[in-house]
Amino acid sequence: xxxxxxxxxxxxxxxxxxxxxxxxxxxxxxxxxxxxxxxxxxxxxxxxxxxxxxxxxxxxxxxxxxxxxxxxxxxxxxxxxxxxxxxxxxxxxxxxxxxxxxxxxxxxxxxxxxxxxxxxxxxxxxxxxxxxxxxxxxxxxxxxxxxxxxxxxxx
Amino acid sequence: xxxxxxxxxxxxxxxxxxxxxxxxxxxxxxxxxxxxxxxxxxxxxxxxxxxxxxxxxxxxxxxxxxxxxxxxxxxxxxxxxxxxxxxxxxxxxxxxxxxxxxxxxxxxxxxxxxxxxxxxxxxxxxxxxxxxxxxxxxxxxxxxxxxxxxxxxxxxxxxxxxxxxxxxxxxxxxxxxxxxxxxxxxxxxxxxxxxxxxxxxxxxxxxxxxxxxxxxxxxxxxxxxxxxxxxxxxxxxxxxxxxxxxxxxxxxxxxxxxxxxxxxxxxxxxxxxxxxxxxxxxxxxxxxxxxxxxxxxxxxxxxxxxxxxxxxxxxxxxxxxxxxxxxxxxxxxxxxxxxxxxxxxxxxxxxxxxxxxxxxxxxxxxxxxxxxxxxxxxxxxxxxxxxxxxxxxxxxxxxxxxxxxxxxxxxxxxxxxxxxxxxxxxxx
Ligand SMILES: Cc1ncc(COP(=O)(O)O)c(C=O)c1O
Numbered sequence: 001x002x003x004x005x006x007x008x009x010x011x012x013x014x015x016x017x018x019x020x021x022x023x024x025x026x027x028x029x030x031x032x033x034x035x036x037x038x039x040x041x042x043x044x045x046x047x048x049x050x051x052x053x054x055x056x057x058x059x060x061x062x063x064x065x066x067x068x069x070x071x072x073x074x075x076x077x078x079x080x081x082x083x084x085x086x087x088x089x090x091x092x093x094x095x096x097x098x099x100x101x102x103x104x105x106x107x108x109x110x111x112x113x114x115x116x117x118x119x120x121x122x123x124x125x126x127x128x129x130x131x132x133x134x135x136x137x138x139x140x141x142x143x144x145x146x147x148x149x150x151x152x153x154x155x
Numbered sequence: 156x157x158x159x160x161x162x163x164x165x166x167x168x169x170x171x172x173x174x175x176x177x178x179x180x181x182x183x184x185x186x187x188x189x190x191x192x193x194x195x196x197x198x199x200x201x202x203x204x205x206x207x208x209x210x211x212x213x214x215x216x217x218x219x220x221x222x223x224x225x226x227x228x229x230x231x232x233x234x235x236x237x238x239x240x241x242x243x244x245x246x247x248x249x250x251x252x253x254x255x256x257x258x259x260x261x262x263x264x265x266x267x268x269x270x271x272x273x274x275x276x277x278x279x280x281x282x283x284x285x286x287x288x289x290x291x292x293x294x295x296x297x298x299x300x301x302x303x304x305x306x307x308x309x310x311x312x313x314x315x316x317x318x319x320x321x322x323x324x325x326x327x328x329x330x331x332x333x334x335x336x337x338x339x340x341x342x343x344x345x346x347x348x349x350x351x352x353x354x355x356x357x358x359x360x361x362x363x364x365x366x367x368x369x370x371x372x373x374x375x376x377x378x379x380x381x382x383x384x385x386x387x388x389x390x391x392x393x394x395x396x397x398x399x400x401x402x403x404x405x406x407x408x409x410x411x412x413x414x415x416x417x418x419x420x421x422x423x424x425x426x427x428x429x430x431x432x433x434x435x436x437x438x439x440x441x442x443x444x445x446x447x448x449x450x451x452x453x454x455x456x457x458x459x460x461x462x463x464x465x466x467x468x469x470x471x472x473x474x475x476x477x478x479x480x481x482x483x484x485x486x487x488x489x490x491x492x493x494x495x496x497x498x499x500x501x502x503x504x505x506x507x508x509x510x511x512x513x514x515x516x517x518x519x520x521x522x523x524x525x526x527x528x529x530x531x532x533x534x535x536x537x538x539x540x541x542x543x544x545x546x547x548x549x550x551x552x553x554x555x556x557x558x559x560x561x562x563x564x565x566x567x568x569x570x571x572x573x574x575x576x577x578x579x580x581x582x583x
Contacts, residue, residue, distance in 0.1 A: 001526065002526075002527070002581070007582070010582075031538065032520075032521070032522050032537070032538050032552075032553055033538070033539060033546070033552035033553045034520075034522075034552075035552070055520075055552055056520055056522075056552070057520035057521075057522035057523045058519075058520065058523045058582065059522070059523075118526075120522075121522070124522065
């Protein structure tokens with residue numbers, strides 16, 4: 001479960017610290033007390049920044065770092081696609097072995113495949129991703145959010 | 156430093172240890188391996204203990220030979236099941252030195268026992284009634300099971316909930332006892348041994364003050380009954396709650412001991428079969444205690460299993476179990492304090508302390524500590540242990556907790572200390 005990639009992100013997190021943003025959310029994982037405060041900033045339809053501060057286990061912290069690395073600079077539709085793929089992987093209970101196509105979408109995030117076998121830890125890995133989705137909905141308002149979802153589904 | 160144990164050094168022979176080699180033969184599960192053949196090192200008995208063969212056999216033979224519903228049956232099996240169920244009550248009564256067997260109420264766990272008391276007091280008439288003019292006192296080191304029922308009672312009745320805070324070294328801060336427990340206090344409920352800190356609380360001082368003001372005393376003995384001699388008369392409490400699965404018994408069975416006159420005076424909480432004397436469509440009268448508080452078909456097999464657990468523990472001797480755990484705790488405190496960056500959350504000496512050790516390890520999250528220990532076959536618990544206010548008090552999100560029991564060995568303490576060194580290296 002503790003892939004080197006995960007430990008690496010944990011020890012040297014990307015984009016950590018709170019910077020200016022359009023919306024902020026605070027999410028907690030009540031079973032273990034992991035917490036994250038996360039801000040998103042959008043420019044046009046592009047994820048301009050995801051900044052965060054939090055405390056928690058290596059899985060939750062590394063996952064936030066990977067999220068930052070993967071989503072910043074992407075347009076919203078693509079970012080949502082990545083989020084959905086990561087969600088699918090994490091909910092797979094270890095049954096999905098990422099193929100090349102998935103690796104292309106998820107990059108470092110495929111390292112979390114092993115975590116999906118540990119039900120107690122899946123929530124840790126998803127904490128920042130759920131926070132990001134929530135913050136994005138807040139920043140863009142429901143209408144833009146719906147539209148982005150629509151665009152992704154028809155893409 | 157004298158008494159220091161170097162890593163790898165064979166554990167010294169500790170005074171007071173039980174013959175764990177023999178005891179461990181009674182617990183089949185301790186033989187199993189995990190994660191591709193690693194020996195299981197079970198250090199999570201504070202969450203739930205393992206079960207000896209004697210208890211498992213009793214459950215099996217109960218179901219194979221004696222099961223029927225209890226009370227009022229006229230056939231052989233009903234009589235046997237009733238006799239076994241009621242014999243379990245006798246055993247538990249003797250185990251806690253209850254003056255009468257009728258003071259032992261079977262519940263499904265300690266949580267239900269504590270909720271039962273809180274509800275009785277909410278519905279009670281004077282002089283027991285908790286209402287808006289009265290106060291309820293608990294402590295900051297309670298398990299959620301001894302916080303939430305009182306919060307609910309306070310919300311429903313308008314009563315004020317107060318509590319004792321904690322000192323930096325993990326003990327109750329009783330310096331303001333006269334302000335916390337006052338003439339308005341109706342009930343004081345506190346834990347005898349903390350499930351996070353391991354602290355054994357000074358019962359006498361609290362009971363004395365409660366009696367001065369005429370408040371009832373409820374003691375949560377969930378972490379005491381499994382580990383030390385428990386004498387409800389010596390405690391001088393009004394109610395004592397504990398739970399079977401932490402003391403070698405099955406899950407699904409708990410105990411509420413209450414003073415007879417209180418059980419007679421207080422109203423029932425749940426209604427149903429078994430708890431009545433007579434029922435008309437308009438009203439009912441109730442069976443005498445303890446049956447008044449045991450609505451519906453009780454956990455029969457589980458009670459019988461608890462009886463067997465109590466026999467097992469008494470056979471070894473609760474004072475000997477306490478001595479064993481004391482020796483293990485002393486040793487574990489010594490070994491763990493030698494692990495760099497490890498901070499014990501709770502008393503750092505074994506005096507007035509149970510065999511439950513919570514700690515933090517640098518800034519490595521307890522989830523990570525627990526997971527990497529698990530990979531080595533070491534089972535500990537991580538999180539806030541259903542006592543989140545304790546973590547808030549000490550400014551930490553969670554702890555790792557190792558807890559020991561009569562089957563724990565010094566070698567397991569060594570494995571834990573070495574496992575923690577490995578965890579440090581892993582996340583360094
Ligand atoms: C101190 C204490 N009180 C109450 C409980 C609740 O026990 P149960 O979950 O069996 O009701 C526990 C166990 O977790 C405990 O440690």
